[in-house]
Amino acid sequence: MIDFSLTQEQQILQNQARDFAQNEIAPIVRIIEESNNPEIEPWEFCKSLFYKGSGLGFTSLMLPKELGGRGRKCIDLAIVLEEIGAVDASIACSYFNLNAAMSLFVTRVATQEQQKRILSFVNSETPHLFSAAESEPNVATSDLFCPIPDSNIGIKTSAVRNGDVYILNGTKSSLVTNGGIADAYFIIARTAIAKPLHESLSIFYVEADRPGIKFGKKAQMIGWKASHHGEICLDNVAVPVENLIGQEGEAAKLLMLLPEVAIGLAASYVGLARAAYEYALNYAKHRISWGRPIIEHQAVALKLADMMINTQAARLIVWDAASTAETSPQLAATVKAPAAKTFAVDVAIKNAQTAVEILGGYGVTKESLAGKFLADATIGYSCDFTREVLRLGIVNFL
Ligand SMILES: Cc1cc2nc3c(=O)[nH]c(=O)nc-3n(C[C@H](O)[C@H](O)[C@H](O)COP(=O)(O)OP(=O)(O)OC[C@H]3O[C@@H](n4cnc5c(N)ncnc54)[C@H](O)[C@@H]3O)c2cc1C
Structure with a gap:
């Protein structure tokens, strides 16, 4: 059972x-x-x-x-x-x-x-904030999913070994979460620029105060007002070989071992979908039209029922992915986590759009939260890979 x-x-x-x-x-x-x-x-x-x-x-x-x-x-x-x-x-x-x-x-x-x-800080009163940087300003991040073994495709940040250090050069995009405020960065760079992307990506742990690391422009987004996203410029940053995580060229494979990123995003978006539903439900119970609460009009009631049903479906797909992450991490990483992320975000976007509608004119004012839900939900579309690219990735493993 x-x-x-x-x-x-x-x-x-x-x-x-x-x-x-x-x-x-x-x-x-x-x-x-x-x-x-x-x-x-x-x-x-x-x-x-x-x-x-x-x-x-x-x-x-x-x-x-x-x-x-x-x-x-x-x-x-x-x-x-x-x-x-x-x-x-x-x-x-x-x-x-x-x-x-x-x-x-x-x-x-x-x-x-x-x-x-x-991880020495884990129980400290001022734990470290991390950032993980792959995206670059002039490269489609979706290239990470490209099956064509062409060394010209994909990110350009390089890491060249020189004795006991790697020298990192390149620029990471202004979308990078916590870029500019983190204590340490997981930087994805190419250790063999002549090899195809999937054989040349490596991950480096780079402390924020390393000489040569600078922070550029901040992204101003339509939502997600509580987080910081900013460009990272790496100008001859010397990183000790002890800070290479895993082996050279293994980054793509190692990141496959982390379905929890997408599952966590998906769970956060189930929260957003739920909040949009509850907000619209409460409004519909109190807004009177034609002499009765609008929830008593079937056109509104059916929308609320769909919001509830879709939220529950999103929660279950997330819980299924989370359970699979324990038993079969490979299946979780390749299929269930990306499926959960894309489905939960789509439900959040749909619920937020419906909340805007149920609130009528107030739905598009700053007085209501519906606009915040919609902006925040829409950002989920491209955060950690887009709906289309995630689906194309899933298909490879069906
Ligand atoms: C809120 C937020 C936080 C982020 N945080 C980080 C972070 O911490 N670190 C980081 O490195 N990056 C981060 N990103 C960047 C994010 O990973 C990328 O924006 C995302 O993967 C999309 O890449 P792109 O913007 O380069 O779009 P592109 O790859 O240029 O894609 C543009 C459009 O083309 C479509 N497309 C591209 N290729 C294909 C294809 N082969 N088939 C079909 N359609 C295709 C895409 O679906 C999309 O609609 C963040 C982005 C956001 C919005």
């Missing part, structure tokens, strides 16, 4: 995440959104949230206990991220999901020495 009910321990975790999201994250998000000022630095507002949430274990939930983690499962992280995503998708994805996933990545593929060094 398949049991979808949460254990008592999971219910406690869910309540803890919900309280944190609604009581501590929501007021900060309101300040950022209402300021409507592109000059403000959201990290200044979110840093204390990140520290507090990390203290509650939300970024180390899945790490082994011997490395300071909680030894919990992917589904537990999905439960937490749904709650945070219901309040703000950018905070869920940029701070909590990204850090949880990259820390996990380190425990899976780094040497013991690297694990100790990189």
Whole structure:
């Protein structure tokens, strides 16, 4: 029998995440959104949230206990991220999901020495913020999925070995999450520029204060107002060989071992889809038209039912991917996690659009949250690969 009910321990975790999201994250998000000022630095507002949430274990939930983690499962992280995503998708994805996933990545593929060094902060009061940089300004990030073995296709950032160091040169795009505010970067670079992309990508752990690393322009996005995205310029950055994660040329293969990134994004977007549904439901119960609440008009009621059904379907596809990540990580990484990400984002976009409609004219004003839901949901389309490219990837493994 398949049991979808949460254990008592999971219910406690869910309540803890919900309280944190609604009581501590929501007021900060309101300040950022209402300021409507592109000059403000959201990290200044979110840093204390990140520290507090990390203290509650939300970024180390899945790490082994011997490395300071909680030894919990992917589904537990999905439960937490749904709650945070219901309040703000950018905070869920940029701070909590990204850090949880990259820390996990380190425990899976780094040497013991690297694990100790990189994760030494896990239980500190000021845990490190990570960033993972692949995208570049003049290269289609979708090239990562290109099966053609042509060395001209794909990213150009290079890492050339010179004795005990690699010298990194290149520019990473302004979309990179936490680019400019992170304590350390996982930089994807090519160690053999003449070889095809999939044989030449390597991952380096680069501390933010290494000479030669500079931060360029920030992206101004239509939503995700609580997160920071910025360009990273690498100008002859010397990185010790001890900071190469895995072997040269293995990055593409290693990243396949991390379905949790997409699952975490998907869970955050289930949260957004749920929030849009609940917001529209509440409005529909109170808005009177033709003498009765609009929920009593079938045209509105059917929309609300679809929102609920689609949210539940998205949650189940995410939980299935999370469960598969424990039993069959390869299947999770190639099929179930990308499927969950693309489906949950599509549901979030649809629910947000419907919320805008149900709120009538108010749906397009700043007075309501519907516009925020729609902007934040739309950003999910291209964050961590687009709907089309993810589907093309899935098809290769069917
Ligand atoms: C909020 C956010 C956060 C991000 N964070 C990070 C980060 O932390 N680190 C990082 O490295 N990057 C990050 N990115 C970048 C992100 O990974 C890319 O934007 C995304 O993968 C799409 O790549 P692109 O923008 O280069 O679009 P392109 O690859 O140029 O694609 C443009 C369009 O063409 C379509 N397309 C391209 N190739 C094909 C094909 N073969 N078949 C069919 N359609 C195709 C795409 O679906 C898309 O619609 C982030 C992006 C966003 C929006």
